[in-house]
Amino acid sequence: MVSKLIHWAVDNVLIVLLATVILAGAGFYAFTHVNVEAYPDPAPAIVEVIAQYPGRSAEEMERLVTIPLEVSLAGMPGLKYTRTKSLFGLTYINNQFEYGVDYQKARQETINRMQMADLPDGVSPQISPRSPIGEILRYSITSPKDAFGKSLYTLTDLRALQGWTLEREFRRIPGIADATTFGGAVKRYEIQPDPDRMKRYGITLSQLMQAVADSNANIGGDYLVQGETAAVVRGLGLIGRGRDPMQKILSMSDPEEAATYLRREEQRRLREIRQIVISSTNNIPVRVGDVVEGGPLPPGQETSTRGVVIGNPTRLGKVALSRPLRDGSGRIVVADRDGEKQRIWVDEDETVQGVVLLRKGAESLPALKLVKAKIDELNNTPGRLPPGVRIEPFYDRTELINTTTDTVHENLFVGILLVTVILLMFLSNVRSALIIAINLPLALLFAFEMLYLRGQSANLLSIGAVDFGIVIDSTVIMVENIYRVLSSHQYEDLPFRERIRLAAREIERSLLFSTLIMVCALLPLLTMTGAEGQLFRPMAETYAFALGGALILALTVAPVMCLLLFKKLTPRPDNFLVRFLKRGYLRNLEYCLNHRWFAVGGFCLLIAITVASLPFLGREFIPPLEEGHVFVRAIFPVSVSLEQNSEKSRLARTLLRNHPEVEAVVCQLGRPDSGADPTGFYSAEFFVPLKPQEDWPATVPETGWKRWFRSTRRRAKPELIAAMNAELTEALPGLNWNFSQVIRDNVLEVMSGVQGENSVKIIGHDIVELEELGKTVMARIRTVPGVKDVGIYRTMGQTNLELPIDRHKCSLWNVSVADVHNVIQTAIGGKTVSQMIEGEKSFDITVRWPKRLRSDESMILDIPVDVTDHRVSQSQTAGMTATPFFGQTTGISASGFSSTLPSLTGSMFSTEILGSISLPRERLRDLITPIGEDRDGPLDPDGSFVRSGASLIQREMGQRIIAVKFSVRGRDLASTVAAARRSVTDLIPKGYRTEWSGEFQQMEEGEGRLLVIIPISLALVFVLLYLAFHSLLDAVMVFSNVLALSMGGVWALLFTGINFSISAAVGFTSIFGVAIMDGLLLISSFNQLRALGLPLRQAILEGAEKRVRPVMMTALTAIFGLLPAAVSVKIGAQNQRPLAVVVVGSMLTTLFLTRYLMPVLYSFYGHREPPAGSGSMAH
Template sequence: MISRIVAFALQQRFITLAMVLVLTAAGIVSFSRLPIEAYPDVADVEVDVITLWPGHAAEEVERHITLQLEKELNGIANVTFLRSVSNFGLSNIRVLFADGADNYWARQQVLERIAQAEIPADARPQLGPLASVIGEVYRYTLHSRETPLIELKALQDWVLEREFRSVPGVVDVVSWGGGIKQYQITVEPSRLRAYNLTLKQVFDAVSANNANAGGSYIRDGQYALMVRGIGLVQSLGDLENIVVAAQKGTPVRVRDVGQVAIGHAIRFGVLGRDHEDDLVQGIVLMRKGENPGAVLAGVKKKLDEIRPLLPAGVTISPYYSRDRLVTTTVATVMRNLVEGALLVTVLLSLFLYNVRAALIVAVIIPLSLLFAFVVMDLRGIPANLLSLGAIDFGIIVDGAVIMTENIMRHLSERRVRGDQVIREVQHAAVEVARPLTFGVLIIMTVYVPILTFQRIEGKLFRPMAVTIALAVIGALALTLTLIPVLATFLFRRPPGEHESPLLRWLRRPYAWLLAGCVRRPLLPVAGAAALLVLSCLAFMVLGKEFLPELDEGDLWLRVKFPVGISLEDARPYVREIRERLLVFPEVRTVVSQLGAPDDGTDPNGPDNCEFYIGLKPREAWRIKDKNKLVSAMADALIGMPGITMNFSQPIKDNVDEALAGVKGELSIKLFGPDVFTLEAKAKEVAGVLGAIHGVADLDYDHLVGQPQLQIVVDRKAAARYGINVQDVQDAIEAATRGRVVGEIFEGERRFNLAVRLAQDSEPLVGLRNLTISAPSGERIPLAQLAEF
């Protein structure tokens, strides 16, 4: 079979060359289409269940939402882990599936199960986007001196997000900062008392005066007129004129009992950039398995289309684009490939002492890689720096060197010319084809165990093994076909029998060493055994890292504030951190993400802040070593009280969190039923780990410590005045976050309409003095109906 392949290639030389040209063209096209990432996607199949329940404490979210959803999700087939976080107003559950599960099947199973969960009616669980842990490919901020921040946030949510989602490969856009626009009616308690009205009357009146009605149709000649009752609120003036009640024929309107304005709902997070404290940000997420180069090209094209359509004074300022890293990765790989090919060519010229032979062997390197690219493109296998950088040129050209050297030897010994060259080349090629093929196949068996790896190991190393195996297969096929054909063209005249001076110089010490080893065979055996022992000892003391360290060019800083700090009180510290980092000349921009985005995709509290530190090119660095730069930044932040910090990189931080479920490189997990005991033990473990040499950025998750104001309703006192518990809860809700009673439409946009009570004094004093309307008309202070 092998001899027939060689014979066919030599008999049909021009067909062979044409096939090589087709391979070259196909390889170039495949390389341009091949998804190339700087880092492999090592995360398991994951489905995030995000449930927003604004205004409710973490305990209530855990009891009414998280536990109920977990109970249903536990029964799904192929589920390996469930990880959940319950925060103020937010439940986030991550469902991890076994390796090999289909992403869309997993999402369908989760959707079916969450529909069966018994959760509050105003809490609607949703699935997180189908994005990988390395899917954050583009980040930008919105700026304007004239447009209010909530309007920028509305522009981001209703215009920019929709436009970027239309780009092929984009699965979602995460919006950060700004606050969600909300129409608000702020009711004055004193005016309610003056008109003898209750808060519930305001709720009901506003809700009843904001709706459209649909009827049938009436005939008008030959036409059918659809009947619509238009009653939706169109403006703030419409809200002010809503009638709450009528007293002695005089209507009492909303403007008589309060004020109408536009504000924002409860904010989960605040975003800042450089010297600006409050901005709006968009993060473009790439769908899992897409080509980042093609996606980013589409995003940038869409951005050019969007810019002319923005309102006057609004600008989009990108600060992170994955193509910078991808371009660097591709350039690194291509430089290594070119340098490696040139080095191999030079060495082959020195050892074979024939430039033509060296060029024949060297041409196998790019062609074998193009063959690998074609197959990878057809099979949908992505490439990354790890898989491409692991290609061994020595393995690729091993067979080609043997084939070329044997052909040269035959031609130089036989000194054939003309048509006899083809016959002699065929004889030389067939002579070594079988052992050469078996040798290459034996080398390939080394990578077979890697192909059986599962989960993280498989996603990390399997593409590398597949890439190398395909390149070796391509090199073998080209060695058996192309090299004999090229030899017939380049060696029409027999090559001279000239031994390389380098080989002649190396032969003398090698012959002396070989003779000594033959005379004393125990010496090489003992030396090999000693090297084996030394290698084992070195391996035991050598530092080990499962995931390779990739220099992404930027830094990611995570800062933890004391538990219980508010967004408003954390903002001055966040600004101070940004200012201290901007002092470094190596830094081009600093973006801070305090808390969580409004969609709940990143469940963090106000005590957590993440900083993207964009760095300039290394040529502009004053501190050339990156580790020393990180140490200098850490020293600059040491003086800030009550914070802990952890430096990482943007992609690496996401990968570490996806692998272990925690935000760090190395973690220890404690399990138990009591959170207070877990908190105490975690503190003890942190104390022990702090004494270990080399440990840096040490911290533990604080499970307890969030301060609460618990208002416990005195049922006996409420019953004495005929007041229901729900009336008390409605008043508390309206006094703190506001009660959502409807929606206001602005074209295709819609925003919540909330009613809230005005608080003139201190919030705590105002809550104590908050009055509840009794059926008898009395106004009972909350302090008499509940315990604080």
């Protein structure tokens, strides 16, 4: 079949050339249209569930929300882990499914199961749109400034714009899952009642709330039919008529005018709220403005900062931003300070940030183009944003994709150029090198076609890690053999076309068989699962596509090109380089054959040295995928306030921005209102984009021999991180700092459940004991060399003001627990009573005590509680005289008096009597009693209301855990974790256990899978070798080449100081096929010559000499094909480098070791008669 294909190609030159042109055109189209990603998504299907229950403690969230959801979600098909976090007002659930489970099916199954959970009223769990690599763009919303530098628009304005306009705009873009918000303040209209004024007017809290709710609505009547027409009858009672003032300002051009109009409209709505009537006595209305803080507004006063105001719920987080000042053309403004050019920084302590999230599995670049087009449209189209407001992106995945793509293109271009030079050096024939050089990009384009047809994306690993020097081996062998036949006198009596056919047929079987073996050697990559499968299986598939395309090209295009270009090729001897290499090789080979026991002994010694050096070879999962920025996380004490965190983080922001390599600094404190990031006020995250590395200043003095060439150099990124860590630790001692990158951090967090690169999870039942064990383990592993950024996500430590309701005291006043709870909830956090409708927007109208009445424990305990259905004694009403009433008192149903409350006007009683009959109330402290030291014990009047509680309760698969997170720097991951494991073994008591997760867990799982897959793959290759040789000795001999090349890979890793990783393992599997192919062809050549009757020594020497040029060419093309990737330090090269170093080191071993080893080993058993057919692979 293969020979027929070659014959057909040689006989149909025009068709082959036209097909090649079509292949090139289709490949170029695929190359320009295939989706490109920086890195593949290593995570399986992960569905995150968020449920918010404001005001509930971590323990209550665990009991009321987390556990019911855990039970409902348990047992979903393909579910591997369920990890949960319970903290104040929030439950977060991470459902990690097995690899291969479809995300959409997992998501739908989760939604179905959530409906079965028995949850408290008002709790509605939601699916988070976040994915590990979903953050593709971040932006801030900037407001114009007035003459004093103050923002014209408030944080509530910008937050409303983001939440009600921008989020909707971005969600409509194909491929975008959501645009989440961080920072700003959620706008609400806040009524702040004055308890003294409410008491004076006899108004209860429930009356106030009911009155506001009843006074803010539209109603529908019915149709009013008048003759031939019908009109709809409506009652319009919405505050502000439901109109959106934002729509009005969109048509304005002056930012100051627009901001003034917004403030004026807000004040008009606040005045309307003040005019709401709560009740009336003797036809005298009691309005909201009469009972709020500050009382009614004086005549002529339009605005007030008390009583009824624009407020916001307690902020859960905030965002600050530092970036260089830019002029109108976008250039950074610099100033001369102390003789140095320094950037001028703009610090925004408060801003609103938007994060655009990519839908799981969607293509990044098309979505990013649409997002940026939408931003340009919003910024530049009048009437889309308020005057002066702009959307300013500060992080864009496009830059990372372009940078990594440029790195890949550069490495490929340089590699192709070096391969072409090597071919010219060995063949001394431009036409031969041209044929091979043409086939190389054609094989690449063929691989792109396959990717495009399969709907797969290209990425740094799938393209950049493919060694095209290895891929074109089949073309090299084909062209070299045809060139050898034509340049010699072989078949010289036959026609030119027939000579090419015979030259091609000589190697058709060996090409097909060797390619099949190389594909079989890729089976470990093709069958990879887990995170390493997500990362490297696309590379193996691309490799297989390129190998298949190269084989087809070698069997069709290469003979046709030789037919066209070699017509006038005259016989010529080998060039000087080949002759020189052959002489040197044969001289050394004869020496080895003459001292073969010494050669074998030296080889065994090298094996022993290599095995002895393995413990010094560090291990890690995969090298960090460079993203061009630094992600810094600080953990403050659990009970820290948002304001205190903000003050300390301002200093940290300043320290980070002072590094000249830094482009900007974005600080995120706390968590977003959506709950997508489950953390508290104690969390501070700094996103630090860096300049391109070529723009980093050379500030580090050079050392050693390098000083001869330059005096200073740029800092390496680890040096920059070390400097940042030292400065932050010195300026803010006692805090734990962690350094990572956004994508890496997100991936490791969702796959391990812990915010950190690695962690040790302590599993048990008692959260107090877990806390103590966590502190002990943290102190112990901190002493292990290589362990950095050690920290603990504390379970306890949250200060709680607990107000236990005393049921006995409540019964004396006929007050229910619900009444007291209602007062606590309303007074402290605020209770929503209605919605302010503004066009498509709606904002809460809440009732909340003034801050002066809830600012500390004593004031909170003095909060009044209305007493209902309490009879006023006769002594309280003695001395009262008749009061003439004009009209009936209304709306005082909650007062519970046995007699009607007199009016404040026209009453005939003294002020003393007024106080005695006013609405009865009790203070909160009179209805509660502290709990004693025993939380489960009885109430204790001598106890304290303040106690420490849980801040964060983590669970995994239904069990409580506490996590101690850490990073590893300056040492390999495997040995560091092994040492840490040994150090904590004696600390864990019975009933508790530890689990090490994060990058280390991924490494162990990946290595475990490779230990199963690689032997199976090698066994399959061994079977193929036996079928090829029909000799066990020959098959074992070829297999020894794998061992020899593997030694070269190990030495290369040790020499360069690179740890063994999954990437390096992929490099080893890549060279298995090359090692077996080279050994196959060499042993087959020996067998062929032996079958012709040559003596053993002569057969070895002639067979080895015949293989000098092809072996040297294939080895050097493989080396130089990946050499650029092996030495590159640019963004995108970090993950390729271990693979490339292994391939280069292994192929160097071919040049200096295996070319001598295999002939020597063959000399020990080659006297036997070669099995029939064992030399058919000689070419």
